[in-house]
Amino acid sequence: MTIQKTSLHNEHLILKAKMAPFAGFDMPLQYTSVKEEVQAVRTSAGIFDVSHMGEFLVEGMDAVAFVDFLITNDFTNAQDRKAVYSPLCRDNGTVIDDLIAYKLGHQRVLICVNASNIKKDWDWMSSHLSGFNCTLKNLSDDYSLLALQGPKAESLLRELGLLEIKEFPYYSIMETSFQNEAIIIARTGYTGEDGFEIFSGHHFAQKLWRDLISLGAKPCGLAARDVLRLEVCYPLYGHELSDDVTPLDSGLSWTVKLNKALFIGKQALLDYLPKFQLIKLSLDKGIPREGYEVLDSNARVIGKVTSGTMSVVTGKGIAMALVSKEKNPTDKKYFINIRNTNYEAQLHTKAFINGGHK
Amino acid sequence: MAHNIPTDLKYTKDHEWTKIDGNIVTIGITDFAQSSLGDIVFVELPEIGKNLKAHETFGVVESIKSVSDLFSPVSGSVVEINNDLPASPELCNAEPYSGAWMIKIKLSDSSELNSLLSANDYENFLSSL
Numbered sequence: 001m002t003i004q005k006t007s008l009h010n011e012h013l014i015l016k017a018k019m020a021p022f023a024g025f026d027m028p029l030q031y032t033s034v035k036e037e038v039q040a041v042r043t044s045a046g047i048f049d050v051s052h053m054g055e056f057l058v059e060g061m062d063a064v065a066f067v068d069f070l071i072t073n074d075f076t077n078a079q080d081r082k083a084v085y086s087p088l089c090r091d092n093g094t095v096i097d098d099l100i101a102y103k104l105g106h107q108r109v110l111i112c113v114n115a116s117n118i119k120k121d122w123d124w125m126s127s128h129l130s131g132f133n134c135t136l137k138n139l140s141d142d143y144s145l146l147a148l149q150g151p152k153a154e155s156l157l158r159e160l161g162l163l164e165i166k167e168f169p170y171y172s173i174m175e176t177s178f179q180n181e182a183i184i185i186a187r188t189g190y191t192g193e194d195g196f197e198i199f200s201g202h203h204f205a206q207k208l209w210r211d212l213i214s215l216g217a218k219p220c221g222l223a224a225r226d227v228l229r230l231e232v233c234y235p236l237y238g239h240e241l242s243d244d245v246t247p248l249d250s251g252l253s254w255t256v257k258l259n260k261a262l263f264i265g266k267q268a269l270l271d272y273l274p275k276f277q278l279i280k281l282s283l284d285k286g287i288p289r290e291g292y293e294v295l296d297s298n299a300r301v302i303g304k305v306t307s308g309t310m311s312v313v314t315g316k317g318i319a320m321a322l323v324s325k326e327k328n329p330t331d332k333k334y335f336i337n338i339r340n341t342n343y344e345a346q347l348h349t350k351a352f353i354n355g356g357h358k
Numbered sequence: 359m360a361h362n363i364p365t366d367l368k369y370t371k372d373h374e375w376t377k378i379d380g381n382i383v384t385i386g387i388t389d390f391a392q393s394s395l396g397d398i399v400f401v402e403l404p405e406i407g408k409n410l411k412a413h414e415t416f417g418v419v420e421s422i423k424s425v426s427d428l429f430s431p432v433s434g435s436v437v438e439i440n441n442d443l444p445a446s447p448e449l450c451n452a453e454p455y456s457g458a459w460m461i462k463i464k465l466s467d468s469s470e471l472n473s474l475l476s477a478n479d480y481e482n483f484l485s486s487l
Contacts, residue, residue, distance in 0.1 A: 018396070029423075030396060033396060033397050034396055034397050034421075034422045034423070035397045035399075035422070223396075223422060223423050226423075227422060286400070286402075287399070287400050287420050287425075289425060309422055309423075310399040310400065310420070310422050312422070317400075339402075339418070
């Protein structure tokens with residue numbers, strides 16, 4: 001398979017980004033420094049090219065019912081112009097992907113999915129379409145997607161004239177036009193900060209990218225994005241979520257609405273006893289990495305780190321880990337094995353930092 | 359991008375530099391190494407007195423994204439370590455050839471020095487990558 005490029009690829013090269021393949025795309029890993037990029041998003045504003053992500057559009061009488069049937073979270077009762085985060089599960093409850101469904105209207109739904117899962121999601125969703133009076137389109141190649149994130153994101157968008165309405169709450173969406181371009185602006189993101197995701201045509205995205213940078217948004221790469229999401233404990237498909245676990249194993253029971261009408265995976269999830277528990281751990285010394293073993297005080301292996309890094313904000317090693325529910329110790333003491341030494345970790349019940357989103 | 363390669367040092371293909379002073383060899387990572395790794399956030403060094411064989415792992419440097427082993431270019435025993443580094447790993451980015459020296463080894467076989475690269479050889483090696 002040839003590697004794909006987003007419409008902003010040339011912008012990344014001009015900025016001398018360190019590039020790396022990700023989900024079939026040649027993507028910017030970092031521009032200047034991961035630390036500086038994370039700090040920019042926490043204290044000011046950063047801009048990310050996330051055009052590799054997939055977009056599907058569902059339209060028709062049954063658009064909302066179809067999406068509600070596909071996902072585990074409640075979409076039927078979401079208000080118009082609201083966004084809903086949800087896992088997408090198989091009949092047996094395992095996770096195909098996690099996504100955000102945006103209710104553009106009661107007959108129009110935009111779904112944003114992970115780049116690595118576009119084909120898998122498309123095949124799954126289109127195979128369940130029969131019986132629903134709606135169409136499903138894959139617009140992944142038509143849209144560019146920019147994420148503007150950070151406490152100054154709103155003022156930058158307003159300065160640019162892109163955000164004119166007064167009330168635009170977190171996790172909502174609007175369709176608008178700007179300089180004759182139809183665009184979709186969502187107040188969502190993957191950093192824990194306030195911010196926006198802007199779906200547009202490619203040419204518009206290139207101009208928006210440059211305009212936002214000239215107003216002071218710092219270009220940020222995928223490495224910073226990973227630290228940002230991990231500091232606020234957002235799961236990442238392929239790490240905390242996978243084909244082998246259900247949302248009930250990965251701390252996402254809040255997204256599984258077992259009381260709602262029939263949806264794919266409902267029966268399996270009703271009957272399911274979780275095998276794993278997702279825990280949050282930090283270390284004073286050392287950096288936990290994906291795959292490192294998690295042990296109890298008797299040095300018995302009870303699970304594995306699913307994502308780990310050094311937190312830029314706290315300066316500590318931070319991790320999410322899936323541990324066996326059965327072996328989860330009652331004394332709540334956890335150790336992480338790094339290069340054959342077991343380091344005692346601190347258990348966190350909340351995310352490592354509070355993001356600033358409203 | 360041009361990288362700083364001081365001519366008074368010797369190098370390895372693992373992107374480490376050595377400074378030879380009699381039978382004491384000081385070791386660190388090169389400017390190319392630090393710039394490839396990006397922000398270095400963790401350094402682990404051996405204990406003083408540890409005996410190392412040439413090419414044996416003596417520690418690690420970690421950036422936010424990656425873990426890289428450090429290899430001893432020569433055999434010998436560790437006589438000194440840079441105690442500033444574990445607390446200030448960012449020195450590796452700022453001063454790879456001075457403040458971020460890592461360990462000093464008392465050499466046990468001086469013939470191993472012959473396999474080290476000159477600044478010129480290392481520069482040629484970098485341009486071949």
